[in-house]
Amino acid sequence: MSTRSKRRSIMQDKIILGLLLDGDKSSYDLKKSMETSTGFFYNSSQGSIQPALKKLVQNGHVHLTEVRQGGRNKKVYSITEEGEKEFLSWASEPIALDKPRDPALVKMFFFNYVEDSRKLELIETYLNEIETVRSTLKMFQQMNREQLGKNQELLNNPRVRSRLDTLDFGSDYYDFLKAWYGKYAQKIIEELGP
Amino acid sequence: MSTRSKRRSIMQDKIILGLLLDGDKSSYDLKKSMETSTGFFYNSSQGSIQPALKKLVQNGHVHLTEVRQGGRNKKVYSITEEGEKEFLSWASEPIALDKPRDPALVKMFFFNYVEDSRKLELIETYLNEIETVRSTLKMFQQMNREQLGKNQELLNNPRVRSRLDTLDFGSDYYDFLKAWYGKYAQKIIEELGP
DNA sequence: ACTTGCATGTAAGTCGTTACATGATTGT
C-alpha cells in the first residue's frame, strides 16, 4: 500500500463514473460519449480509457459484464454502489481552483523574442482558431436550446441543465479569449505605428 | 530512434530555456524564477526540473558548468547556441489553441448530483479562492506598474512588456471567472426561490 | 543551538498520449 498519492486531477475517473450513471456502456461507447459531452474541455484517448476502466473494475467502482450482442462478445461496464457513493461524495466536495495552464501564455510570456509583424500573424491565426471552436460551440448550444424548446420535460431535467451550463461556460470562455486577444493585437498595432 | 512522439505541451522545456536566456542559473534559481514569473500559470516542482535539465544537457540545448561558490560546489546551467536557436524557432511557431482543461468544469457538468444549497456553498467557497488569487495578481501587477513608472527604460524594455502582458491576461482571466461564477450562483438562486 | 534558505538528487506513482495490432459487423 502506498502512503503517497494525493489525487490531483483524476478528471478521467470522475467523468467515466459520471457517464456510467447515465447507463451502462462499453469502452467504445464511453469514448463516444466523452467526445460529444465533455469533449470540448476534456477528452481522453481510448488507450487511456482502457486502463482506467481496468483500474476502476479492480477497485470495485465499476462492474464488468460480458454479453453477447449480434453474435459478438461485448464488454459492458456499469457503475457499482461503491462507485456511485464515491462519485457522489466527490461531487459535493469543494471545487479546487486551477491555474490557467495554457501553452499560449508561455508564448506570450516570451513574445519579446518574436518580431512584431510575426506576432500579429500568430495572433491572427490564433484568433481564427478560437473563432472556429467558438462558433462550433455556439452552434451546438443553439441546437440544444432548440431541442429543449420543444420539450419542456428535458428543459427541467437537472442533468440536462448542468450540462448546458458547461456549454455556456465554454461559449463565454471563448468569447473572452477572442475579445482579449483581439485587444492584444490592437495594442501591438498601436505601439507599432508612430 | 523513435518514429513516434509528437511533442504536445513541453511548456517546461521552453520556460527553462527562456529563463536561461535572462542569464545563467542553478536548478534552484530556476525554480525560484519560475515561481515568481510564470508561477501563476505554470509552475513545476524541483523533482521535475532536475530531470528536464539533464535531458536538455544531453541534447545540447543547455550547458552545465560546475563552479565553486562560497566554498561550495554549484551547478550552473546556461543556454547553448543550439538551445537558443531551438527556443527562438519555437517562439515564432503558431500558437496552439488549448482546451480549458479545468477540473471545475467536470464538477459543473455533474452538478445535478449535488443539492442546490450545497452547490451554492461550493460556488461561494470557489469564488473566495478566485478572489484571493485575483487580488494577489492585481497587487503584483500594481507593484510592477509603480516600479516601471519610475523607470522609463524598463517600461520600454520589450522583455518586461511581454511579461506584464501575461500578468494582464491572468488578471483579466480571474475577473472573467469571478464574474461568470457570480452570475452562475445568481442563476441558481433565482431558479430556487419561486 | 537552531532554524531557514540554498542546493541537488532519486524512487515510485499518476495520468495521459500516439502508434500499433487485431478482428468482427454493417452498409454500399
Added chain:
DNA sequence: ACAATCATGTAACGACTTACATGCAAGT
C-alpha cells in the same frame, strides 16, 4: 468487394507529482 464503424487491447513514451534523502551555509 470494400470501406467505415464497432470493438478491444498493448507498448512505449512523456510529462509530470509527492515524498524522501542529504548536506552545507547564513543569520538570529
